[in-house]
Amino acid sequence: MKRDFVLFIAFSLLVVAVPLLFSGGYLMNVLVFVGINTMLAIALNLLLGYAGQISLGHAGFFGLGAYLSGILTTTCSVNPWVAMPAAAAVVGCLAGLIGFPILKLKGHYLAMATLGLGIIMYIVFNETVDLTGGPSGLSAIPNLKLAGVSFDSDIKNYYLIWSFTLAVMLFSLNLANSRVGRALRAVHDSEVAAQVLGVNARLLKVQIFALSAVISSLAGSLYAHTMTFVAPASFGFNFSIELLTMVVIGGLGSIYGSFLGAALLTLLPEFLRGANEYDIIIYGGLLMVMVMYMPGGLVRGVPALYRKVVRQKSVADHA
Amino acid sequence: MLEVSGITQIFGGVTALDSVSFSMSKGDITGVIGPNGAGKTTLFNIITGIYRQSAGTVLLEGKDVTGLPPEKLARLAMVRTFQNIELFGGMTVLENVMVGMHTRSSAGLLACALKMPWSISEERRISVGALKWLEFAGIADLADHTAGSLPFGKGRLLEIARALAVEPRIILMDEPAAGLNSQETFALAQLIKRIRDLGITVVLVEHDMELVMDICDRIVVLNLGRKLAEGTPREIQESPEVIAAYLGDDD
Numbered sequence: 001m002k003r004d005f006v007l008f009i010a011f012s013l014l015v016v017a018v019p020l021l022f023s024g025g026y027l028m029n030v031l032v033f034v035g036i037n038t039m040l041a042i043a044l045n046l047l048l049g050y051a052g053q054i055s056l057g058h059a060g061f062f063g064l065g066a067y068l069s070g071i072l073t074t075t076c077s078v079n080p081w082v083a084m085p086a087a088a089a090v091v092g093c094l095a096g097l098i099g100f101p102i103l104k105l106k107g108h109y110l111a112m113a114t115l116g117l118g119i120i121m122y123i124v125f126n127e128t129v130d131l132t133g134g135p136s137g138l139s140a141i142p143n144l145k146l147a148g149v150s151f152d153s154d155i156k157n158y159y160l161i162w163s164f165t166l167a168v169m170l171f172s173l174n175l176a177n178s179r180v181g182r183a184l185r186a187v188h189d190s191e192v193a194a195q196v197l198g199v200n201a202r203l204l205k206v207q208i209f210a211l212s213a214v215i216s217s218l219a220g221s222l223y224a225h226t227m228t229f230v231a232p233a234s235f236g237f238n239f240s241i242e243l244l245t246m247v248v249i250g251g252l253g254s255i256y257g258s259f260l261g262a263a264l265l266t267l268l269p270e271f272l273r274g275a276n277e278y279d280i281i282i283y284g285g286l287l288m289v290m291v292m293y294m295p296g297g298l299v300r301g302v303p304a305l306y307r308k309v310v311r312q313k314s315v316a317d318h319a
Numbered sequence: 320m321l322e323v324s325g326i327t328q329i330f331g332g333v334t335a336l337d338s339v340s341f342s343m344s345k346g347d348i349t350g351v352i353g354p355n356g357a358g359k360t361t362l363f364n365i366i367t368g369i370y371r372q373s374a375g376t377v378l379l380e381g382k383d384v385t386g387l388p389p390e391k392l393a394r395l396a397m398v399r400t401f402q403n404i405e406l407f408g409g410m411t412v413l414e415n416v417m418v419g420m421h422t423r424s425s426a427g428l429l430a431c432a433l434k435m436p437w438s439i440s441e442e443r444r445i446s447v448g449a450l451k452w453l454e455f456a457g458i459a460d461l462a463d464h465t466a467g468s469l470p471f472g473k474g475r476l477l478e479i480a481r482a483l484a485v486e487p488r489i490i491l492m493d494e495p496a497a498g499l500n501s502q503e504t505f506a507l508a509q510l511i512k513r514i515r516d517l518g519i520t521v522v523l524v525e526h527d528m529e530l531v532m533d534i535c536d537r538i539v540v541l542n543l544g545r546k547l548a549e550g551t552p553r554e555i556q557e558s559p560e561v562i563a564a565y566l567g568d569d570d
Binding site: 172174178179181182183186188189193194196198200207208211253 | 434
């Protein structure tokens with residue numbers, strides 16, 4: 001418990017220090033996306049890594065939060081700080097209602113149902129032109145303001161987004177190591193045994209699905225208010241898959257793993273820019289290597305690799 | 320304590336159980352025995368709410384619990400273990416037992432995630448209680464091991480410790496001695512007796528006749544989905560029907 005606390009404090013200090021060590025608006029902008037994607041990866045990881053339930057439609061909840069926040073603050077002139085929780089509440093209730101029937105499904109069937117859900121939401125974003133602006137998007141979404149300060153620069157947004165990201169991380173870390181977190185992992189490992197011990201697996205799965213949607217919605221609202229523009233292309237099936245990749249590459253069932261996965265998949269395209277059209281090949285190859293040699297994800301694979309290297313080195317030194 | 324009457328289960332065209340009735344009294348160890356395919360595990364799955372029977376009722380302490388899901392039965396202090404142990408393999412041994420205390424704790428999702436003061440004190444109570452049950456089962460030294468890495472015999476003890484953490488008044492064990500060596504089976508028999516001494520009613524399906532005859536107060540014999548006999552171990556050993564079912568008829 002102590003160790004977890006120290007690790008979180010160290011991580012938070014690192015987050016605070018990064019803009020002091022490195023400068024540049026572009027880097028800050030990329031790190032804002034790392035923050036948003038970390039929240040989304042954690043949201044999906046709570047569902048997939050902890051409760052063992054897949055969702056291929058999480059980009060839809062992300063988009064729904066972004067659009068609800070966008071529409072409420074532009075068309076309805078609601079304060080963004082009111083719009084965000086309102087959007088989250090609507091998305092949470094919606095996810096709860098949908099969750100009850102579809103979380104009865106298991107495995108491939110649940111994957112198909114959530115895939116369909118994501119596609120429906122994507123179609124709604126595109127087709128309800130009067131509300132969402134359709135394919136050309138929704139613009140002029142106001143920035144968040146706090147005590148007279150408007151979050152309109154990259155550095156301000158960095159601190160804004162990462163305050164929320166750290167809060168989501170702490171929230172999820174606490175949850176993971178609690179009565180409810182254990183019940184989730186129990187349902188993942190053996191649903192029937194969890195039920196026999198008194199865990200209401202059905203209700204728990206719906207709860208975590210709704211919570212996951214709420215966090216995704218929050219990330220969506222923050223995305224809308226920092227970018228000030230949203231378009232359907234950001235919330236399609238591809239992004240759902242990208243989120244899934246972040247969770248798996250980072251490490252299923254690890255909150256810090258979700259950060260690592262989100263960071264890698266957000267930063268990698270930036271580094272691969274020089275490789276021109278070959279970037280997609282490098283990207284795909286890396287994914288294959290990761291899944292083959294680090295099935296536990298970065299968070300478990302890297303320490304294991306480190307231990308292996310150290311051991312070989314000490315063997316070599318003795319020889 | 321537990322009374323089943325007229326339990327019938329039909330799978331497709333096969334009658335797995337045909338109007339089985341019996342009752343067991345509080346504080347007893349009751350064994351359910353019978354040749355393979357007699358319907359013992361099906362009966363267990365019905366009593367513990369995993370299958371829904373075609374007909375018949377289950378009374379738990381006089382209350383009709385027919386068709387209740389397992390998580391509700393756990394709250395009524397009925398718990399079971401599985402033939403091929405169902406551990407939470409990715410969690411530690413202690414965490415497994417902590418899940419057993421789910422019905423004995425109440426912190427909700429938000430209270431847990433926001434670390435409310437009452438959830439912290441409850442968390443402490445859960446881990447202390449869980450450790451107590453590990454000690455009862457004699458595996459407290461394995462508390463921090465991953466459950467998935469335990470040898471089979473220890474896994475069996477963990478599953479029992481986890482079930483006891485529910486603080487049941489009745490525990491049903493599906494072939495607890497399956498896969499255990501003779502030394503482990505002996506230790507298991509002692510453990511089951513100590514469970515009974517806590518005032519917990521024990522029901523077990525078991526193939527190990529030596530174990531059944533040693534620890535059971537009463538025995539119910541099933542054969543081909545029907546109750547064949549019921550009585551004390553001595554009565555069962557001397558029953559001609561039971562001998563015929565196990566060894567075959569002379570005719």
